[in-house]
Amino acid sequence: VVQQVKVGFLGCGTVGSEAVRILRDRSDAIRRYTGVDLGVARVAVRDPGKDRDLPSDWLTTDAESVVADPEVAVVVELMGGLDPAGELVAAALRSGKPVVTANKELVSKRGGELLDLAEKANVDFLFEAAVGGGIPLIRPIAESLAGEDIRRVMGIVNGTTNYILTRMTEEGGSFDDILADAQRLGYAEADPSADVDGHDAAQKAAILASLAFGTRVHADDVFTEGIRGVSGEDIEMARRLGYVVKPLAVCEFVDGDEVSVRVHPAMLPDTHPLANVRLSMNAVFVEGTSAGEQMFYGAGAGGGPTAIAVVGDIVDAARNLVQGARGPHMSRPALHPVRDITRIDNEFYLRLEVVDRPGVLAALAGAFGDNGVSIKSLIQEGHGDDAEIVLVTHTCAESDMRETLVELASLDSVEEVAAVIRVLGEDE
Amino acid sequence: VVQQVKVGFLGCGTVGSEAVRILRDRSDAIRRYTGVDLGVARVAVRDPGKDRDLPSDWLTTDAESVVADPEVAVVVELMGGLDPAGELVAAALRSGKPVVTANKELVSKRGGELLDLAEKANVDFLFEAAVGGGIPLIRPIAESLAGEDIRRVMGIVNGTTNYILTRMTEEGGSFDDILADAQRLGYAEADPSADVDGHDAAQKAAILASLAFGTRVHADDVFTEGIRGVSGEDIEMARRLGYVVKPLAVCEFVDGDEVSVRVHPAMLPDTHPLANVRLSMNAVFVEGTSAGEQMFYGAGAGGGPTAIAVVGDIVDAARNLVQGARGPHMSRPALHPVRDITRIDNEFYLRLEVVDRPGVLAALAGAFGDNGVSIKSLIQEGHGDDAEIVLVTHTCAESDMRETLVELASLDSVEEVAAVIRVLGEDE
Numbered sequence: 001v002v003q004q005v006k007v008g009f010l011g012c013g014t015v016g017s018e019a020v021r022i023l024r025d026r027s028d029a030i031r032r033y034t035g036v037d038l039g040v041a042r043v044a045v046r047d048p049g050k051d052r053d054l055p056s057d058w059l060t061t062d063a064e065s066v067v068a069d070p071e072v073a074v075v076v077e078l079m080g081g082l083d084p085a086g087e088l089v090a091a092a093l094r095s096g097k098p099v100v101t102a103n104k105e106l107v108s109k110r111g112g113e114l115l116d117l118a119e120k121a122n123v124d125f126l127f128e129a130a131v132g133g134g135i136p137l138i139r140p141i142a143e144s145l146a147g148e149d150i151r152r153v154m155g156i157v158n159g160t161t162n163y164i165l166t167r168m169t170e171e172g173g174s175f176d177d178i179l180a181d182a183q184r185l186g187y188a189e190a191d192p193s194a195d196v197d198g199h200d201a202a203q204k205a206a207i208l209a210s211l212a213f214g215t216r217v218h219a220d221d222v223f224t225e226g227i228r229g230v231s232g233e234d235i236e237m238a239r240r241l242g243y244v245v246k247p248l249a250v251c252e253f254v255d256g257d258e259v260s261v262r263v264h265p266a267m268l269p270d271t272h273p274l275a276n277v278r279l280s281m282n283a284v285f286v287e288g289t290s291a292g293e294q295m296f297y298g299a300g301a302g303g304g305p306t307a308i309a310v311v312g313d314i315v316d317a318a319r320n321l322v323q324g325a326r327g328p329h330m331s332r333p334a335l336h337p338v339r340d341i342t343r344i345d346n347e348f349y350l351r352l353e354v355v356d357r358p359g360v361l362a363a364l365a366g367a368f369g370d371n372g373v374s375i376k377s378l379i380q381e382g383h384g385d386d387a388e389i390v391l392v393t394h395t396c397a398e399s400d401m402r403e404t405l406v407e408l409a410s411l412d413s414v415e416e417v418a419a420v421i422r423v424l425g426e427d428e
Numbered sequence: 429v430v431q432q433v434k435v436g437f438l439g440c441g442t443v444g445s446e447a448v449r450i451l452r453d454r455s456d457a458i459r460r461y462t463g464v465d466l467g468v469a470r471v472a473v474r475d476p477g478k479d480r481d482l483p484s485d486w487l488t489t490d491a492e493s494v495v496a497d498p499e500v501a502v503v504v505e506l507m508g509g510l511d512p513a514g515e516l517v518a519a520a521l522r523s524g525k526p527v528v529t530a531n532k533e534l535v536s537k538r539g540g541e542l543l544d545l546a547e548k549a550n551v552d553f554l555f556e557a558a559v560g561g562g563i564p565l566i567r568p569i570a571e572s573l574a575g576e577d578i579r580r581v582m583g584i585v586n587g588t589t590n591y592i593l594t595r596m597t598e599e600g601g602s603f604d605d606i607l608a609d610a611q612r613l614g615y616a617e618a619d620p621s622a623d624v625d626g627h628d629a630a631q632k633a634a635i636l637a638s639l640a641f642g643t644r645v646h647a648d649d650v651f652t653e654g655i656r657g658v659s660g661e662d663i664e665m666a667r668r669l670g671y672v673v674k675p676l677a678v679c680e681f682v683d684g685d686e687v688s689v690r691v692h693p694a695m696l697p698d699t700h701p702l703a704n705v706r707l708s709m710n711a712v713f714v715e716g717t718s719a720g721e722q723m724f725y726g727a728g729a730g731g732g733p734t735a736i737a738v739v740g741d742i743v744d745a746a747r748n749l750v751q752g753a754r755g756p757h758m759s760r761p762a763l764h765p766v767r768d769i770t771r772i773d774n775e776f777y778l779r780l781e782v783v784d785r786p787g788v789l790a791a792l793a794g795a796f797g798d799n800g801v802s803i804k805s806l807i808q809e810g811h812g813d814d815a816e817i818v819l820v821t822h823t824c825a826e827s828d829m830r831e832t833l834v835e836l837a838s839l840d841s842v843e844e845v846a847a848v849i850r851v852l853g854e855d856e
Binding site: 018019022023026029030032033034035036128133134135136139140143144145146147148149214273276288289290291292293294295296297298299302304305307308309311312314315316319320323324325326327328333334 | 447450451454457460461462463561562563564567568571572573574575576577642701704716717721723724725726730733736737739740742743744747748751753754755756761
């Protein structure tokens with residue numbers, strides 16, 4: 001006998017309406033295939049007068065009443081933000097109802113507490129849709145790779161910044177021009193800060209790091225640098241050096257007990273699998289000691305893809321609920337400290353505007369040598385006022401690079417440190 | 429209270445010993461992270477005298493005794509082949525023990541029956557390791573994409589053939605030379621037939637199609653064409669036309685109720701995400717109506733990667749067992765018929781050795797036109813005895829192409845149809 005499980009939605013925008021549509025249109029396939037009979041009971045919306053293809057008796061503006069409704073067995077939170085979403089999710093979990101959410105801010109800032117509530121109630125708190133849209137990431141990392149010793153996760157997890165950098169790379173435009181065009185075409189928000197300054201990716205990085213290393217990383221602990229400083233000149237120079245500039249979220253297990261979690265633009269070798277991830281596509285590259293390198297690729301946003309992730313989680317939560325079971329997500333984390341960025345090693349790309357006269361190289365070499373940073377390759381370009389030096393260092397600590405930059409800035413022969421971009425993905 | 433779950437292994441070669449090592453070395457991390465305390469109880473091996481880093485009281489040559497051992501709660505089958513693996517797996521499931529296997533032959537030939545047994549016993553029959561080594565595929569497709577209307581799955585699921593075709597592409601060598609070198613380096617077996625003739629990939633394709641479309645496809649129902657016929661000349665011509673030749677497994681949902689499942693070399697546009705999957709790496713590309721295009725990439729074979737998939741399944745099976753629950757895999761399939769290859773549409777690449785004289789093109793055009801096949805692009809190459817015509821057709825049915833080939837072979841102006849390769853992955 002297949003038991004019907006009714007779902008209550010908090011919020012019904014693009015993702016919510018698509019998820020409701022899938023639950024209605026594909027209920028037969030889902031029931032046959034997964035053994036769960038899913039239905040929709042209630043939908044909390046801001047404006048019930050808006051034209052929707054939903055029975056009017058499903059709709060309410062009272063989100064709390066959806067959580068409390070005895071008919072609602074699984075709660076799907078798609079409102080976004082911390083408040084009131086956080087309290088509604090907590091209330092649902094406390095009352096023994098599994099929760100599915102796409103809310104990356106909530107998971108990356110209150111995830112630990114909500115997972116504890118879920119564990120106490122022996123129900124699921126699932127958030128596949130919070131990272132990478134429809135790309136299965138959370139379940140593969142938490143379940144399929146449960147035995148893996150994951151060392152590093154590098155992801156392109158923000159479609160807007162990948163779109164902008166891809167177009168800058170392929171068309172040669174400036175950041176401002178491409179951003180404006182992206183806004184016009186709907187690939188970037190009117191206020192682009194959450195994307196281009198890296199906050200969206202930082203929340204996703206916190207979630208990925210928590211999963212990959214069995215720990216709990218808060219979004220505020222993620223070092224975040226946006227892509228506003230990436231110039232067309234550096235992208236072109238990267239191309240000449242065999243690199244591509246990508247907006248990366250990087251999660252690393254470092255020296256036994258600490259993790260590094262950071263978001264910044266980075267140069268990757270143009271042969272790296274992430275280098276071919278174009279426009280608004282997302283991908284997450286996982287490196288582990290047993291399985292080696294793996295990559296998960298797909299659309300990282302949009303109603304359809306995100307709804308697929310939400311529905312997958314609903315099926316999982318409902319199956320577990322019917323069976324009195326619960327998935328394994330992040331039950332007992334190890335709480336690895338997050339290492340400060342100054343103690344993280346990278347290679348660095350630098351572009352320096354220099355005075356065109358003898359002795360410049362010697363002065364530069366001194367600044368690097370003083371701080372124990374060695375230079376891997378160097379190109380001298382232009383003459384007179386346009387003289388530039390572009391170089392890539394060997395791996396060094398961020399703190400040593402920062403000392404080097406201070407010393408470089410103090411040199412008479414250096415007019416400006418025009419660009420500093422981290423270089424990743426080389427074989428060591 | 430964490431309950432310990434003891435695992436019994438049937439077979440302990442490369443994959444088995446690595447899985448046992450992971451269960452021993454990472455048991456703390458696995459327990460903390462997933463809430464399951466895993467231990468090894470018994471290991472059935474062919475030669476107990478072989479040097480192994482295992483307690484001798486675990487070892488036995490009697491596989492049946494491992495299945496029957498009351499201490500063994502989860503059975504891991506890594507013997508391969510149908511017999512005796514099939515009967516041992518069936519016996520374990522009948523006695524209410526979940527089974528984890530990496531045995532693609534068993535799953536692709538007796539999977540339906542074994543899944544029925546598992547359902548009857550309310551335990552899991554899991555086989556993540558049977559396709560794509562350590563790449564999470566089964567769980568993402570069956571669970572994360574449970575709501576998706578999957579239209580097509582295209583995979584590079586055999587590392588040996590991808591290795592050979594990649595080296596032929598990058599070095600320009602012949603199939604025979606590269607195969608011999610691959611055998612020397614351990615990338616191909618002494619008897620390479622299972623790989624180069626497509627049988628290994630056909631078994632994996634049957635499993636992928638069954639999962640993706642919620643049906644049951646037997647390995648024998650998969651149309652299979654190996655890569656022995658791919659020449660360096662065609663690979664080079666593909667490159668000039670903007671294609672790469674890849675060993676593909678293709679699973680498609682066609683016209684409402686039927687599926688197509690086939691394994692053959694194919695030309696893909698060099699911009700396709702699968703085109704960059706090099707050497708022995710595997711990847712599976714999934715196309716669905718809501719989530720769009722997704723790709724899963726990683727090492728498709730080897731002890732480490734495959735063991736990771738096995739351990740992920742053990743964790744899942746053990747967690748479910750402790751909770752009296754069961755995963756959703758392929759419970760009630762829809763049994764879509766497999767459409768015969770003759771009724772499947774593709775574009776085709778053809779290379780024809782022709783007589784170098786006027787009127788050849790008109791004769792060719794007639795043969796194509798008679799069978800309703802239209803030509804998309806055509807290149808005439810060489811002179812005299814070396815005259816060749818290379819062309820790519822628009823999409824047409826395999827049966828129409830076969831009729832065309834018969835007619836081409838009968839033409840005086842055609843000396844030989846030197847190559848026929850299907851072309852996939854173009855936007856329609």
